[in-house]
Amino acid sequence: QSRRNRRAAVRFFRKLLKRQGSVPRELVTDKLASYPAAHRTVMPSVRHVTAQYANNRAEVSHQPTRQRERQMRRFKSAAHLQRFASVHGVAQNLFRVGRHLLRAVHYRLLRTRSLSLWGEVTCAC
Template identity: 50%
Template sequence: MKKTRSLYHGHRFPGVVISCAVRWYFRFNLSLRDIEELLLERGVVVTYETIRCWCDKFGAGFAQRAKMARRKPGSTWHLDEMFITLRGEPYLLWRAVDEHGAELDILVQKRRDKAAAKRFFKWVLRSTPVPRKIVTDQLRSYPAAKAEIPELANVRHVFVKAAARLNTRAENSHQPTRERERRMRGFRDRKRTQQFLSC
């Protein structure tokens, strides 16, 4: 019988320490130096740069396994976008959550037009089944892009007034991102921001 190689093969620290550090970083509002300090209190001497490498290497895999373990996504999508600043430039963070508040997917893009909305719909459809209903604010890019995607053309589309804050599922899901952005004193790179927020 062939033995499978451990996910942590070749690393100096055991898998328990690595997975604990990565989970703390993505789950709680902690910096890499905070995690370095927490591990030091437990007798593990490791630098924050090593923790960053662990997060880059294992974060996406952990997020994928966590998504597979949670319940099946709901049949209603709540979509919203928010502005984030990357090195002084405004970008849009597009986010989709289901009716239970579970995040389906995110995408960082420069624009807010029909092409960007279409790209986001396709991005979410990669990992999520076709919804029964889509709830958005009154941004005109959503219905224009939805009409061009065959899978979504017949899906019911509900608009809510942004001022009324009725689309609370998507609005509330932005709060952890805002807290993390403040903690990290802003995001820097588009690719790394996409990778970090996806985890």
């Protein structure tokens, strides 16, 4: 949304209520000043909670979506992303050796093996 005023908040709350179909017992938001004004307009009987960490569950539930969006920024389409991700996951396991769990000599040995294997797989002679 381009604005974060009372009108935008009222429109947002009405859209949520329409989609949900029922009035919630309580409304959990951050402390944006336009939310209480919109709350009084749209659903005054519902308890409004603005405690500091109350909306953390909602924020965390959006994390996977944000991660996907962050990955999508580099690709032109979802199909390109899917093609890359399917190959990248397998190849990444070759190179992501638990370095903190190994001594330097063993890490270098595994790294050399994985690079030679990668050369064979990609036909880089």
